[in-house]
Amino acid sequence: MTSSRSEPTGLRERKKAKTRAAIQRHALRLFREQGYGATTVDQIAAAAEISPSTFFRYFPTKEATVLYDAFDPVLVAATLAQPAELTPLAALRATVDVIREQVSGQDWEDERQRQMLVFREPELRSAIMDRFADGIELLAGMTAQRTGRAADDFEVRNWAGAVVGVIMAAFLGAAADPEADTLAVLDRAVAHLEAGLPL
Known part of the structure; x- marks a missing residue:
């Protein structure tokens, strides 16, 4: 319970939520496998099959994927x-x-x-x-x-x-x-x- 967000309702919002969840899931898996400090944004983006610039449209920092x-x-x-x-x-x-x-x-x-x-x-x-x-x-x-x-x-x-x-x-x-x-x-x-x- 760390911030206020509303439930995505439209198709576009649901697709964005799905992409955000996928990025976070890949990030957390990499953090478990190789450690938080050793994992880079480029590695997370590659695992999620997106570009680093797309990553930053969803999360401003690596830290944000966990928070x-x-x-x-x-x-x-x-x-x-x-x-x-x-x-x-x-x-x-x-x-x-x-x-x-x-x-x-x-x-x-x-x-x-x-x-x-x-x-x-x-x-x-x-x-x-x-x-x-x-x-x-x-x-x-x-x-x-x-x-x-x-x-x-x-x-x-x-x-x-x-x-x-x-x-x-x-x-x-x-x-x-x-x-x-x-x-x-x-x-x-x-x-x-x-x-x-x-x-």
Whole structure:
């Protein structure tokens, strides 16, 4: 949850989303096989069968291929579709179940590998920390829609910041364990927050 994006709707937008996903998939495979630092944009472009100039139309940097989070639109749509009587935290927990149902096993494994790479590579971990501010904006906006309050309301933003902090801690913990079920860790983290973070 690092930035706000809308679901592609037209044919052109869907084709662009498909190309972007293919570039990211090839990039992540190369990063796993030969290391992030050793992989070049030219290699990613060749693997995706595009030119380097086409690569840069989709991603401004190599780093951006890892930081791009294709799950944001799924998360936003699933959260906003939860019943109005659910609290914002309960809606988030229900969203985790929706993601489990809607995302294929391979797609989720690719996403888990992306998250592990982000939190293990110092250069990427530093960059993703900057993007968590975008996550707070995204979550505050969704929560404002669900609660009828303003996105810049102090309590809404404070709540969004707490949730993003818990999510960040969950991802860091899951990245340290190659066998971790990231969605289960995330659900446990949100449940802990819902319980008031007891120690």
